[in-house]
Amino acid sequence: MQEELIERLIEQFRSLPGVGYKNAQRYAYSIIEGSTERAKNFADAILQAKSKIGFCKVCGNFTDKDICPICAKRNRKVVCVVKEPRDVLAMEKVKNYDGVYHVLFGTISPLNGRGPDDIKIRELLQRVQSDKVEEVIMATNPDVEGDATAMYIAKLLRPLGVKVTRLAQGVAMGSDLEYADEVTLSRALEARREID
C-alpha cells in the first residue's frame, strides 16, 4: 500500500534516463525527508531550466540567450560538429580550442529511421557559407553511425571549398593495449606516426 503522491514522484524520477524503480524510490524519499526549501528550489530549477533555455541561433546548443557565450566570443571560422549538447561540454575540456560548435542533435541512422533531413545538416551548410568557415572538425562519435554521418557531411562540404577534418582515432591515453578492441587497434595502426 504505497501512498499515491509518493508513487507519482517515484514515477517522475523513473522517467529519467537509466533510473530504475529502486533508485527512483530513494530519490523520492530523499525529497520527502529533505527540507521544504530544498523541494522548492528543486522544482524551481526544473521549471526555470525548461522555460528559459532555448537553442543558440548559431550553433544550436542550449542557451538562455539569443546566441550562446561560445558563439558570441570565439573564432567562428573553425566549427567543431558534434552529435549532442553534452558533447560540447566534453570537447570544452580541451582548454586550447578556440573555435565554435555545431550541434547536429543526432546522427544519420537508417535503422532508426533518421535520415540527413532529421538532423541539423542544412543549418551547418548555410552557416559554413555565410560565416566563411575555414575548417569543419567532425567530432561525431567514433562508431558506425558517427563515422557514416561524418563521411556524409564531409562529402557535402568539400565542394564549398572548406577543409574538413575528423578527430584522430587510436588507442586512448592511459588505456591498456591488452583490452583495446580490434577496430581501435587497427585504426591506431593505420594512423601510426613517425616518432621524431
Next chain:
Amino acid sequence: MQEELIERLIEQFRSLPGVGYKNAQRYAYSIIEGSTERAKNFADAILQAKSKIGFCKVCGNFTDKDICPICAKRNRKVVCVVKEPRDVLAMEKVKNYDGVYHVLFGTISPLNGRGPDDIKIRELLQRVQSDKVEEVIMATNPDVEGDATAMYIAKLLRPLGVKVTRLAQGVAMGSDLEYADEVTLSRALEARREID
C-alpha cells in the same frame, strides 16, 4: 562555459543520494530536451509530495492522511518495527502479513551520536501499552546497529508482557553458499532446524 540555469539544475540532481556529476548532467539534459508538460508535472510532483505528505499518527510512516492506510485497516495487535519508511515497502512484499508497522527513523548508533531518545522508541512503548499489542516483530537490519537496537527495545518491552520476536537470520534464498559471509553462515548454523 556552462549555462547557469543548466548548472543549477545539475546541482539539484546531484543532491540526490548516490548521483554523481555525469548522471546529474544526463538527468538535467533529459528535462531540457523533454516537453514543457513533463517539466511541469515533475516540478509539481516534487512540491505536492513535499507539502502534502506528513507522518502517520500511529506508525510514523509517510502518509498524506492523518492515519496511513495500513494502520487504518489492519491488525494493530501485531507491530513490525523497522528502521525507515522504505523498509515498510520491503516488508509489504510479504503478501500474507496482516499486522501494522512502527518506523523508528534510525537505529541507535553511539558512533554517530544517536541515542535511544533520538529515534521513535518512546512512541513505540506508548503504543504497545495503549493498543494492547500482543507481538512486536523486530525487523531492523541484520547488522550491528540493527541488532543492538532490537536488543535494546526488546529489553524495554519484555516487562510490559508483550512477545518480542526478531526476523530469522540465515542464508538468503537463491544465494550461493560459497559467497555467504562467515557471520551469516554461523547464524544459519546456530538457527538450524530439523527437517521433518
